[in-house]
Every structure is written in structure tokens, then in C-alpha cells.
Amino acid sequence: MEYDVVVVGWGSAGTAAAVTAHDQGARVLILEKMAKGGGNSSICGGNIIVPKGKEFLEYLDTLSFKTTDREILEAFVNEALQNGDWIRQMGADIQVFRPLEVAYPTMIAGAGFPHVKGAENVVKYNIKGTPEEGKPSQRLWKFLSGLVAKRGIQVLTSTPARELVPNERGEIVGVIAEREGKAIAIKARRGVILTCGGYENDPWLKWDYLPVKPLSFLGTPANTGDGIRMAQKIGADLWHMTRLACLIGFKAPEFEASFWVAFLSEGFFFVDKYGRRFVNEAGIEIHEYYRELSHFDMEKMEYPRVPLWAIFDEQTRKRGPLSRGTAGYNRDLYNWSLDNSAEIAKGWIQQGKTVGELASKISVDPKVLEKTLARYNQLCKSGKDEDFGRPREDLRPLEAPFYAIQLWPSLINTQGGPRRDKEARILDPDGKPIPRLYAAGELGSIWGFLYQGACNIGEALVFGRIAGKNAAAEKPWS
């Protein structure tokens, strides 16, 4: 098999790369590990960054904490400014993201770090459409997969890439993939683009790079760090390996991924394994739960906040499903009941007429949980959370009956992988590009410290386009 450009992984980065290379005249093949494409891109929140102006760079420079060269951030900003135009040129349109008014974690339309210079440039969009036309990421994937179909770009599904093939000059000239149990060799005359996601579902890499254990995931089980290993084998440098975006989720044993959990009412608080409150629950940036939960107790040699418990009351139970099914791998596998009653019946949510009864059910010392609740309710009544600074408007005393759900830090992705430059070329440890090898998307993303929401899809589209353009422009080696 012979193509100009081989794209490994069919999510948003793979689509942007394949479509751009195709539109430059290249013959493109997409290899996809799963029976269908989409990856995290098809089950995400669907938010896409289109910054207001170039000052967005100052914001990102602060967030990156010098983990990503400014020239790479600059390349990202310049191209991200075009995200809306690109989507329109490709035949769809965008609309501004409108978050729920009351939800914890708070979903915000703007910057995750509003006090940082340049934050006013953050605007999140999604693909224009109504809820009847699908959830935002369903609309996104319908649009992206449609671009591939319309062009007749060949996709081999259920065909994971296994190895990159270098020639004697170190140029990447092909890929070995696995199809129906057999190895197949595919020549890439111009270049190979890796867009096969992070390692959020690889137990070994997680164990090694991410101290908090265990770490569950909300997205596709397919992203197991294959691109990292393939790139390492041919001498790529790695970067941002310890960075990630992490929410909280409920893990049912019969489901591979966690359910993303959010509370639609103020009537809840978090406690650690021992029933102690530890944080302003309303103040955690939505992607940064990992930092909050990563406290390690040296005396006990454990992470006391993993898992944590959310304690809530009847009003919160009735306000809406704890897992709304907007995003996540389980979205299409299970319908969470509107009043959470089915999940109580399943034992996923524990119930107690008194807080003492609830504590016994979740193996927490009743005296500790009773004390925590009494203190929390007292702080709510006084309107001032002297312990953790939760704002007055986010405080409401809890009333019996009480409920508890066990929560785990749950990755939406990992950000690390092969180091790349502003041209999306994968670099070796000396900073030299590995010829004809490119990457885009969450595999070795540019997010090296704090992450701004909506920037993963935004970046997948940006570096997908850059990689596709540059790979298609390579001179064929044969």
C-alpha cells in the first residue's frame, strides 16, 4: 500500500490533518484503531477556542509557565484566530458556548483563569446547531467525519498503527499497522502524522508519570499511549508528560470509563476518605481536580482524597442527574435517571435518613461526618465559609435525608507525548526534527502547565492543519 501522507488516529486532529493534506493534492490514508473514528473528539464537551485577539498569547504565556516556547504558542494563537473561518470555509458554522447557570464544577464560557492578563480574549464556541441536532460534540464529529467522507479520503478502521518505519537516513517512510491479526506495511511517500491521542487509558504510563493513583478516565479507552511508544522507538524527545486535564467521576465496576459528575445545586460538599472537608468545592477550576486531590499523607502513606465522597441532600438529588450525559465515553452507553433514583437503587449512590446512618454505609466514622456536617451547616447559616472560603452564594445548609457518591479523579485527557515544534514536526532530544514525522492533538500537545478549556479541540484543529499542510508539501522520497 502506498500513499503520500499516512495519518494515524481519526479524531479532530487526524481529520484536520487529513483534510488539509488532501486539499493540497496529497493522497491520504487514515489508520484508526477502533471500529469507528471519533476518539475523545466525538464524546467531548464540543467547545472550541476562537480567541478574540492576539493578546491571547500573553494569557497562554503565563499559563504555560515557560513549558512551551513562546514561538509555538504564537503559532497556535495566529492559527487559532482562523478556527472560525476554517470551520465556515468547510461548510459549518459556530455559535458561542452557553454554560449552565448553576453547576459545580462551574462551566464557564470564558477564561478558566480570569485574573490573568489577556484572559478577556478567551471565547469558547461550538458547532452551530440545536440540541435536537445533537450534543455539541456529536455536531462536531458529524461535521468533521463528513469532511473526510465528502473527499473520499480512505480510512482503515480496526487497524491500529504499531510501528514507524525509518529509512537509513532516519526519515520516516512508512507505518506498520495491524489488520485482522496480520501486519501490513504502508508506504508514506511524503510524511506520517501521529494524531492518536494521549495515554489516559494506559495503566503503566499513568502509574509511572502521574503520582495520584488510581486515576480513572472519562474518555475513549482507545487512547493508550501508542503514539508515545512508536515515537520513542525511533528516537523522539518527549514533553509535557505529567500534564493532564482531570475532572471527577463515578466509576461503576461494569463500565470501563467513569461517569462525569456535576452538581446542579449548592447543596453538597466534599469529604476525604475520613469524612473531613478539605476544599472550597465551588472554587476548583474544572480541569484541575488532579491538583486538588493530589495531597499525599506521608504518615499514612496514602492519598486521603482518593477516592473522595460528595455528600448531598434531597434538594440536590431532585435537581437533576448527577451525570448529565453531555460528554464522556459512557454518554452513549447509559442513561442516568433524572432524579438519580435508579442509581440509588443500584447502590451507586448511598442514602441515609441521618448523617450517622450514611456514614456507616460509606465506612466513614459517623462522629467525624456528623461533626463535618454540623460545621458546614453552621458556616452556611453564617454566610461565611471561614474554613475554605466558599462564597456565600454557593452555600446552602444540607437537610436530611442525606446521600453520598464516591468520586475518583477522572482524566479527560493527558497532554504529553512527542515534543513538537511550531511546524508540528516531531523533534529528537537534540531539538532536531525527525524527517517526515509530524504530530497534532493531545498526543504531545502544547499544554505544559495550566490548561485553558476548549483549547484541546482548538489545538487539534490548528496543529492538524499545520501538520497536514507541511506533510503534503514534503518532496516524495520515491
Ligand SMILES: Cc1cc2nc3c(=O)[nH]c(=O)nc-3n(C[C@H](O)[C@H](O)[C@H](O)COP(=O)(O)OP(=O)(O)OC[C@H]3O[C@@H](n4cnc5c(N)ncnc54)[C@H](O)[C@@H]3O)c2cc1C
Ligand atoms: C468528557 C470530555 C470532555 C472534553 N471536553 C472538551 C471540550 O469541550 N473542549 C476541548 O477542547 N477539549 C475537550 N476535551 C478534550 C478533547 O476532547 C481531546 O483532547 C481531543 O479530542 C483530542 O483530539 P485528538 O484528535 O488529539 O484525539 P482523539 O479525538 O482522542 O483521537 C485519537 C484517535 O486515535 C485513535 N488511536 C489510538 N491509538 C491508535 C493507533 N495505534 N493506531 C490508530 N489509531 C489510534 C483513537 O482510537 C482515536 O480515535 C474533552 C475530553 C473528554 C473526554
